[in-house]
Structure formats: C-alpha cells, structure tokens
Amino acid sequence: MVVHKNTVTYFRCGHCIALSNILRWILLVGLFITACTQADKIIPTLTGNIPIHAPSVANAGSAIEVMVGPVNVANGTPIGLVMVGVHGPKVYNTVFQDGQAYFKIPPSDTYQPGYVALIVASQEARGETSIIVFLPRRSNVGRDIFIADYSK
Known part of the structure; x- marks a missing residue:
C-alpha cells in the first residue's frame, strides 16, 4: 500500500487475487458443511427414578x-x-x-422362598421393586394312597 497526497493505492498481484478467491471458497464450503451437519444429541445424566419391571410373584x-x-440414556451406560x-x-x-437393560436372575439364586427386594442404580438414578418367591405347588396326581385292611 502506498499513500501519496491523500490518495490510497493498493498493489495486488494476480496470484494474491487467485489465492484470496480460493480461501474465500474454502471458507464458504466449510461453512456450508458445518451448517448441514447435525450436532450430537446431548444426553443428560440419568437422575430420579428408574422404571423397573419384574413379576410380583415367582416360583422358587x-x-x-x-x-x-x-x-x-446413552448405549453402554452401566447399571447394577x-x-x-x-x-x-x-x-x-x-x-x-x-x-433398556435386561437382567436374568438364575434359578440357583431363587431357590429359597420368601420376600426379595430388587434395587437398581445407574449414575444418579435409582429404582426398586419386590418379588414374593413361593414354593411351586405340588399336584395330588401321582401320590400313593394306602388303604388299611383290617379284615385279617
């Protein structure tokens, strides 16, 4: 830039103009790409009550x-x-x-009848329910019947 008698004159070479046009296009393409992409969903920390679904009664x-x-909640978030x-x-x-999360309590952990409390926790959230574990009912089919014979 040369200043002479209240006149401002800019000197530009052909390469400088081409370079500024390329940079302008790169900037426009970058703005277009970022405007078209969707921001990742922000998943909040899990708080409050967690719904827990289990049978109210079960067989021992x-x-x-x-x-x-x-x-x-994000996939892969641990829960206990x-x-x-x-x-x-x-x-x-x-x-x-x-x-959703799924648990399968094995038969070896449910053999004893009685009251069972279930408590789940993940991050800052909790949930609870209970199950009554009963002995399986036995049918009368197949039971031996003895008849006393006093005639002899």
Whole structure:
C-alpha cells in the first residue's frame, strides 16, 4: 500500500487475487458443511427414578427376568441390580441398550422362598421393586394312597 497526497493505492498481484478467491471458497464450503451437519444429541445424566419391571410373584428355583427402562440414556451406560433375599445380597451388572437393560436372575439364586427386594442404580438414578418367591405347588396326581385292611 502506498499513500501519496491523500490518495490510497493498493498493489495486488494476480496470484494474491487467485489465492484470496480460493480461501474465500474454502471458507464458504466449510461453512456450508458445518451448517448441514447435525450436532450430537446431548444426553443428560440419568437422575430420579428408574422404571423397573419384574413379576410380583415367582416360583422358587425358577429364573426371573427383570427389565429396566425405557429411559433416555446413552448405549453402554452401566447399571447394577442388587437382589436382597433370605440369604443376603446378590449383585448383577449389565449395560443399557436402546434405553433398556435386561437382567436374568438364575434359578440357583431363587431357590429359597420368601420376600426379595430388587434395587437398581445407574449414575444418579435409582429404582426398586419386590418379588414374593413361593414354593411351586405340588399336584395330588401321582401320590400313593394306602388303604388299611383290617379284615385279617
């Protein structure tokens, strides 16, 4: 830039003009790409109550399926379940997938009848329910019947 008698004159070479046009196009393309992309969903921290679905009664010695959710949480978020029964606590762990988590309590952990409390926890959220575990009913079919014969 040369200043001469209240006159401002800019000197530009052909390469400088071409370079500034290229940079302008790169900037426009970059703005277009960023404007067209969607920002990632921000998933909040899990707080409050977690819905937990389990049967209210179960047979002793049978597997129990427990479903947790649906909740707004990222896939892979860990969740724990504590089952407190007659013989103390049992702990199970899994992760959320599509807002839900599934637990399967094995038959070896449900053999004792009684009251069972289920407590789930993930991040800052909690949920609880309970199950009454009964002995399976036995049918009368197949029982031996003895008839006393006093005639002899």
